[in-house]
Amino acid sequence: MINNLKAIEKEFEAKIKGVTDEKTLEQMKKEFLGKDSVIAQAGMHMKSASVEEKKEIGKLSNILKAKFMRHFDELTHKFKTFELNKRLEGEKIDLSIPGVKLDFYNKHPLNLVIDEIYTIFSELGFDLVDGTELETDEYCFQKLNLPIGHPARDMQDTFYINEKLVLRTHCTNMTARALTEAAKNLTKNSYVSSVSYGNVYRRDDDDATHSHQFMQIDGFALGDKISFANLRWVLDYMCKRLFGEATKIRMRPSYFPFTEPSVEVDITCVTCKGAGCNICKQTGFVEILGAGMISPKVLTLNNIDPEQKTGLAFGIGVERIAMLKYGIKNIRDFYENDVRFLKQFKFFGE
Numbered sequence: 001m002i003n004n005l006k007a008i009e010k011e012f013e014a015k016i017k018g019v020t021d022e023k024t025l026e027q028m029k030k031e032f033l034g035k036d037s038v039i040a041q042a043g044m045h046m047k048s049a050s051v052e053e054k055k056e057i058g059k060l061s062n063i064l065k066a067k068f069m070r071h072f073d074e075l076t077h078k079f080k081t082f083e084l085n086k087r088l089e090g091e092k093i094d095l096s097i098p099g100v101k102l103d104f105y106n107k108h109p110l111n112l113v114i115d116e117i118y119t120i121f122s123e124l125g126f127d128l129v130d131g132t133e134l135e136t137d138e139y140c141f142q143k144l145n146l147p148i149g150h151p152a153r154d155m156q157d158t159f160y161i162n163e164k165l166v167l168r169t170h171c172t173n174m175t176a177r178a179l180t181e182a183a184k185n186l187t188k189n190s191y192v193s194s195v196s197y198g199n200v201y202r203r204d205d206d207d208a209t210h211s212h213q214f215m216q217i218d219g220f221a222l223g224d225k226i227s228f229a230n231l232r233w234v235l236d237y238m239c240k241r242l243f244g245e246a247t248k249i250r251m252r253p254s255y256f257p258f259t260e261p262s263v264e265v266d267i268t269c270v271t272c273k274g275a276g277c278n279i280c281k282q283t284g285f286v287e288i289l290g291a292g293m294i295s296p297k298v299l300t301l302n303n304i305d306p307e308q309k310t311g312l313a314f315g316i317g318v319e320r321i322a323m324l325k326y327g328i329k330n331i332r333d334f335y336e337n338d339v340r341f342l343k344q345f346k347f348f349g350e
């Protein structure tokens, strides 16, 4: 048995050098320490051996067992470290790889128009106010001379949340709110003016020039001697700033429930500069916005005495201006977030 043990030690030393993976290592463990191994046989043999023999076999067995175990542990550790390093290598973050380039473009054309108009009115001393898209029937319609059942409501049919709340059909709701607020502190010579912008909604069939949701800028000025001439000057000034010094405006009588008189405002056709083309149907002018003097009825509805104060008001379709200014044919291009469309405005603005 002693000889067997010595022989197995030599065999072990020869074989262990060739172990290069965990699988072979497991086989070796079985072969040299398993239940059929020489070490195990030595243990069985001891039962019938003499005391001297037991001592010798026991000692040698223990030495070999410890030696085998040490080698196995070393190799297990070596293989595990190797695996871990291999995995870490695969998961390594390479900070030298260039990052993903994010495209940066200029503002959306609608925002460019809003910015430009806001700048103009801000310079003229108008306040810039925010408004909510969800509005009460009272401020969206009733305080603007559109009582329940008024036929003009049909022109502005919208989305009702319930009987009292609607998605606003125009930013003029903010004019009603501003007038009601201003009425609390109005004195002789006091003056108030503001512009507001945002989304508005109409029950409309979407096509190339109509959308059920679009943007408006609405503004008004209220004072002691605001006249139609002031309205004309303000709009003429704005249109020249937006479309160039040579731009002329033309006013045509129209009807809005909240202004009296009311006008549709046209500007010199941006395509033919007034010579006449298909866009302007040979008239040399294109329609751009609606305006008028605030109706005395609306002033009364908002607690303002029309004998004391007068006001001008206007409503501008942001998409309309952007389409004319940038030559955009389809209103839906504004809402589709197609970068090929948006990229074209890289060079506009500041």
Ligand SMILES: [Zn+2]
Residues within 6 Å of the ligand: 269, 270, 271, 272, 273, 274, 275, 276, 277, 278, 279, 280, 281, 282, 284, 285
């Ligand atoms: Zn034209």
